[in-house]
Amino acid sequence: MEYLPWSNWWLFITLAILMFRRSTQGGCIDVERRALLDIKFSLINLYDSKREDILSTWIEYGSGSDCCDWERVKCNTTTGHVTELSLFYLNGFSYEDGRYMDEKVWPLNVSLFLHFEELTSLDLSSNHLDGGIMKTELERLSSLKMLEILDLSWNSDINSDILPSLSGLTSLISLDLGRTSMNGCFPANGKFSVNKIKDGPMRIQLTDYALCDIRLCELSHLTNLKELDLSDSGVNGTPNIQACKSLSRLKRLESLALSENTLNKSIISCLSALPSLKILNLSYSSSLGGPFPVKGILIIKDTKILEFILLIIYQFPYFANCFIELFDTSLHLTEIHNLSDMKVLLFRGNGFSGTLQMEAFASSHHLEVLDLSHNKFVGSIPSTIHALSFLRVVSFAYNQLNGSLPDHGLCELNNLHEMDLSHNMLDGILPQCFNNLSSLKLLDISSNRFTGKLVPSLIANLTSLKYIDFSHNKFEGSFLLSSFFNLTKLEVVGFRSDNDKFEVETEEPIGWIPLFQLEVLELSNCNINRHKGRVVPGFLLHQHKLRVVDMSDNSLKGQFPDWLIKNNTNLNVLNLRNNSFGSMLLYRNANMQGLDISGNHMIGIIPEDIHKIFPNLYYLNLSRNALSGAIPSSVGDLSILGVLDLSHNELSGEVPKGLFTNLSQLRVLKLSNNKFHGQVLSGNLSLGNMERVHLDNNRFTGKFGLRSKEILLELLTVLDISNNLFEGMIPVWISNMSRLSQLVMRNNTFEGQFPCGAAPFSFLDISHNSFSGPIPSCLDLQHMEHLHLGSNRFTGSIPNYFRNLTNVLTLDIGDNNLSGRIPKFLGELTNLRILLLRKNNFSGSIPKQLCQLSNVSLIDLSDNSLSGSIPSCLQNITGPSDLAFMKQSVRVYPSHMLYNYRSVLDKTFYTEDHNHMFEIQDEVQFTTKSLSLPYKGDALDIMSGLDLSCNKLTGEIPEELGLLTQIRALNLSHNQLTGPIPVTFSNLAKIESLDLSSNGLTGSVPSELIKLTSLSVFNVSQNNLSGRLPEMKSQFGTFTEASYEGNPLLCGPPLVKKCTTTNSQVTNQSDEEEDNEKWYDIDMSCFYGSSSSTCVVFLLGFAGLLYTNPQWRRRWLDWVEDCLLTCYYLLYDSIHKLSVPFHK
Secondary structure (H helix, E strand, O other): OOOOOHHHHHHHHHHHHHHHHHHHHOOOOHHHHHHHHHHHHHHHHHOOOOOOOOOOOOOOOOOOOOHHHOOOEEEOOOOOOEEEEEOOOOOOOOEEOOEEOOOOOEOOOHHHHHHOOOOOEEEOOOOOEOHHHHHHHHHHHHHOOOOOEEEOOOOOOOEHHHHHHHOOOOOOOEEEOOOOEOEOOOOOOOEEEEEEOOOOOEEEEEEOOEOOOOOOHHHOOOOOOOEEEOOOOOOOOOOOHHHHHHHHHOOOOOEEEOOOOOOOOHHHHHHHHOOOOOEEEOOOOHHHOOOOOOOOOOOOOOHHHHHHHHHHHHHOHHHHHHOOEOOOOOOOHHHHOOOOOOOEEEOOOOOOEEEOOHHHHOOOOOOOEEEOOOOEEEEOOOHHHHHOOOOOEEEOOOOEEEEOOOOOOHHHOOOOOEEEOOOOEEEEOOOHHHHHOOOOOEEEOOOOEEOOOOOHHHOOOOOOOOEEEOOOOOOOEEEEHHHHOOOOOOOEEEEEOOOOOEEEEOOOOOOOOOOOOOOEEEEEOOOOOHHHOOOOOHHHHHOOOOOEEEOOOOOOEEOOOHHHHHHOOOOOEEEOOOOEEOOOOOOOOOOOOEEEOOOOOOEEOOOOOHHHHOOOOOEEEOOOOEEEEOOOHHHHHOOOOOEEEOOOOEEEEOOOOHHHHOOOOOOEEEOOOOEEEEOOOOOEEOOOOOOEEEOOOOEEEEOOOEEOOOOOOOOOOEEEOOOOEEEEOOOHHHHHOOOOOEEEOOOOEEEEOOOOOOOOOOEEEOOOOEEEEEOOOOOOOOOOOEEEOOOOEEEEOOOHHHHHOOOOOEEEOOOOEEEEEOOHHHHHOOOOOEEEOOOOEEEEOOOHHHHHOOOOOEEEOOOOEEEEOOOHHHHHOOOOOOOOOOOOOOEOOOHHHOEEEOOOOOEEEOOOOEOHHHOOOOEEEEEEOOEEEEEEHHHHHOOOEEEOOOOEEEEEOOHHHHHOOOOOEEEOOOOEEEEOOOHHHHHOOOOOEEEOOOOEEEEOOOHHHHHOOOOOEEEOOOOEEEEEOOOOOHHHHHOOHHHOOOOOEEEOOOOOOOOOOOOOOHHHOOHHHHHOOOOOOOOHHHHHHHHHHHHHHHHHHHHHHHHHOHHHHHHHHHHHHHHHHHHHHHHHHHHHHHHHHHHO
16 A cells, blocks of 8 residues: 655645635524624614614625634634624614613523633623623523633623623633612622733722622632732721632632722731732722831732832833832831832822932832822932942932932933933933933923023933923023934934923024934924024924924014924924914825914915815814815815914904814814804704814804704803804703703893703803893802803893802803892802902992902902992901912813834923913903903903992091001092091002092092002092192102092192192101191191182172072161161261360
């Protein structure tokens, strides 16, 4: 018999295997295909065939019926059996005619999965599975001997009743019960997962639980368990004895994480039953109290485990937080002195305070990674850190360290690869010894207070450097970017200056060519080439790998650098905000996701083919330019556009409908301050999935339309349509939008009553319209911070429910037809900063309770009918101690647009993408310097004023008002106040406008007021003041006669009337001299003038009385006649008696 040669046998076997594989690759197992279809039909039947779109590739007949080609299904390519099923979120929220369909409990038949005999992974998360069915049928899966991964998370109907069923699934290595309803004992309301990373230790996670105690008996059969994570499980109380005994079966458990729980010290003794425990994480376990037990805490005895962890961290930095972390415990650094073999210590976010005690790590001779970031350490970095000679990575970021860096210590760590000192308060000059760290790859000293010049020699020798960030410091002088030319590995450069004394020079020496290829370049607010014509850096012509470029706030000139886009095809983000570039010419770049060229001098129109130039654009900001024309309809074809800002241009026409209907990803739309027109809110209103819509300061017209679909506007949080021509009534649904927190309708012609609703408004401005009726008393005021109802036609009194405005900062109800008394409860609104009640019909006295508003900065009660005296307790209004109106940043770049630098510290480079233009700023009108001026945004944190003018207030001005040292405007004019001007007003150091006109004030103008160097408007006209005016010094040298008119007894410059005195020092004499002044030492000119005036006035009044009263006139004339006759006869008799002797 002749045998086949071995080569033919091998050929025969290979052909047989190939034929066998071909016979199985053509289709999946029929019984498994039918089971999959039954799963699909059960879900379709649940919604009465309304979900036929789901699992559309799962078809029963025809081409495509091979289940191994179906979505969410993976098969074994050899046997054809299904091995993985990803059935997550099949029963999640869905839409029907624009509406959310009600989510129903899915009674999934678990036995259907028994047909998949080779199933290894089953994901049923987020499906609202029937908990009752899971409880009774889940144990059937125990027959699937190959099942390793089971995900039941995000199924709220599943509870702890399923736990007994899980005990039979002995093959599982991963079980996820996150976000379920595990109430009661372990495990409950959380996640339990086992993960195996290659040949590393098995890992089990249980997170988000609510445990009544620790009962691990359900896990006792997992005797091979090496790593157990119970983080954030809500573990609390004292573990019982049985639970502690069950731990003894986990003989191989090496790592246990119980972070973010509420444990007491008894847990330590319980954990003594774990003989192999090497890693214990009790982070955020704040209830341990007192000194943390040393024994059992992060004592790693096996250096191989450490080497494995270190390797994982270096190769996969995103796993760093999984190992050796102690967050927010009560552990003191002095309690880790026995960690002699430790290589990696990550004490990030612990809440540690005090100074850095490097001696605590003295025994850790092999320490390579030390992360103490996100704590509260103070003081300087000790020089004793040099003892950690093996240190490769160190981070003290996000602490409160201060002082200068030592010349010895950090500079002696020759093995250092990464150093992060960012976000502290370190100051001084950078030590020159930094150039000794030749192995350094990452250096981040951003957000500190370092000063001085950056000399080239500081970093010339750091040839291994890849990442450098010097942003947000106080450096001065010029820095030559060519200092980096020989850093061939450089990838990330960050310079963002906070002052005008630092500049980056890129053109010296002429023609230099860098040896590096950057991926990130940030040179923001750096005065780039200030003395070279502010040209675009020429070295960028040689860069071709750039992904993020930020050269904002530099006033760069010339043509738009379109070549930058052309040369760098991987460019994701380009920020050239606040420069001086002219017209734009854009090259196609499919990778561009963020483009900001706002605040330039761009002219012309928006390119018609912009959807082809940047097809994947997410963020587009062309605001604050001079663009004209209409918005091209092609903008509606930017399918993934999420943020669009075209505000502050000269754009016109109607807004394309596609902007609202086609852009399903659009979240932010800002068209403010243009010339758009049309009825954008009329008809069936549709704003897609937008969250922030700014249409203010245009020429839009029309009325609010109807909501076409329930889903629309559900995501809307901000709507600003102020300063337009909208009209009509506000529909009820606008006040019932579940997420609408900021609504601004200022300065339109809306009318009627504002509708009630449950919208969670925090900012509501409907001022300057024609709303009428009483102030709506059925709004949700729980979150209200800024309420503007002014300049409408509201009537009635201030509603009592305003006492619920506990968080309000601004309350403007001025310029309405409100009446009654000012309620006392306004004084209970302790957070109030601005109170505007002007131009109403309020009467009565000013409530003294307003004095309790210690944080208030603006009070306007003018133009009412208030009476009584000014409360002297207003001195208690000291003004705010913190900032409440500062611009709030809105992050506009999504996470996938941020640059992640892979390293041990896993740095994420955040470009300054906060855009203040997207945040609505508070704005109020306040009269100061005789003008009604708008104050907006952070100016409200500076402005402070009190306006009580145009009322019926009486009495004297309280001297205590002179204690309002922060006030900038004080108006008490047009009242009936009497008495002198308080001398204490000289303490109002910051006052700019002081109006006391049209009262009955007497006395002199205090000469001490010349100390008010900030005073620019001063008015005491129409009073009864007298005496010499203060000298024309300082600000008083700028006031004219108009400031004093209507006070006839005043004299001295700037009045024409002169004071007749020989001693020019009369007004400057001391208090002692005034006390010794003689009664006859008076101004005679004033005396004669006032006496003559008094006589003339008396005679004129007497003559008028006689003219108007005939009876008095007759009596007067009779009296005069009698007097004349009496005088005549008296004179006659006297003369007669004198003449008798002569006749004799």
